Amino acid sequence: MNARLHWRKFLSAFMLTMTGVCALISVSVLFFILGYLVYHGGASISWNFFTKLPAPVGEAGGGMANAIVGSGKLLLLATLFGVPIGFFGAIYLAEFSGGTTAFIVRYAADLLNGVPSIVIGIFAYALAVLPFKHFSTLAGGFALGLMMIPITLRSTEEFLRSVPKALREAAMALGASKWKTITSVIVPAAYRGILTAILLAFARVAGETAPLLFTAFGNRFWSNGWNQPTASLPAMIYTYAIAPYDDWHRQAWAAGLVLLGLILIINIVARAILSRGIAVPRA
């Protein structure tokens, strides 16, 4: 009896320690990556990195201004294309559709979410590159936007569904139409969650390389327009990291650091904005 009690106490302590260790590992991975990036890439970050074009091989210095702007343009396009579709699709799913339709759409969105990004790339290549016979920023934005749809759709739907029924009833009982209820009560009540979901989708595609390889392609110079190929940070990291030059490796690390930093800043700013306004208390 005593032995069993000891064993149970030991098991409890052991499992408690294990869960703590696992939680610690989860957090430390982020800091480890961050530290590694700073260690290798920190030195290459300078004002030039943000303002100059890449230098030719063998020449020191140079920056990735074109890739930073390129990534910005691609993400802007992806957000403009992917977020509205995901958002309005989610409204339909959460508010209007019946059981079967919702099930099919949800299932399809989950499958789309699971499609490897390289396959999304080929699809975008066939649809938005081949017909025009050249790589373009638009095609890259399209590929990234496709990836944002299911992430935005599924999480927005969850947040819309979590708005208490009592709030819907209150609006309806005041003579609000269904659409008015959605725009004036349900979406405002869920907007924090929805914005968080959009940010996650954004951060997720910001680092995608595979869909850009044969859509936005890459560019060592400023892109000449939306229908021209453009450089992007992830593609630059890929190109620079596999190149045989030490200088390029350092720049690849720096690009990684900048990419992570940009995502982090957007996240923090968005959360600061989200913390204002009135939240629905949890029941």
Add this chain to the structure above:
Amino acid sequence: MHATVRPAVSVKIPPVVTGAINREPASALSMRMTISKVNFFYGAKQTLFDVNLGIATNKVTSLIGPSGCGKSTLLRTLNRMHETVRGARLEGEILLDGQNILAQDVTAHRRRVGMVFQRPNPFPKSIFDNVAYGLKINGSKTPIAEAVEKSLRHSALWDEVKDHLHKSAYELSGGQQQRLCIARALAVEPEVLLLDEPCSALDPISTAKIEELLVQLKDICTIAIVTHNMQQAARVSDFTAFLLTGQLIEFSPTPQLFTTPGDPRTEAYITGRFG
């Protein structure tokens, strides 16, 4: 026709075993709403059986009965909230000022018949915006600030909130939130105010405030209230309807129903033998 509740021509209606007992006062009462032969179904399950009832103008009518007797369902049909439930079906006729409510535009109808729910459900907005909501969505021409103040005064909340109208509605206490919900409903100047157990989540002091309020509100609108609490019905209402398993058992002026109930089941319920 014993079961109609339009102003009774005679008080000498003999109690009929199969129907509800109605003992309307002889004085001509005008009816804001008239419910006739209402049957209600959730899918295949019938929850209201041939209900006939009148909601008298500028009076408080309470609906009492044990849980599951259909009193909330009946109340919700009055502003057609039952239509938000899939598979809900209503048969019969409900009139508001002599017009069939089912033939009206649903949003227009709900502006005329407001509702306050069991739990306070303010929007995640400021106190002011909560009250202004109904006016804003209806594109009301009346100056909003004045209308908000008026509604908050009607719901006896103005003095407590006038200095922080732009604070979150969730910073109010439960009782204040419920009065805010009443103010929100009153802002669109409904003809009828429906309250579905408005005090069940509140403490006794808040409850007393709301009860006091209801009696005052009679002057500006007609009130129908569902309550679990028989004492509450006795305190606030002019007429009381007793429902049991979806049937209207008795509908009388409140003092009569509680002192000389006409049906043995009513007596059993109000004396606490079941429910």
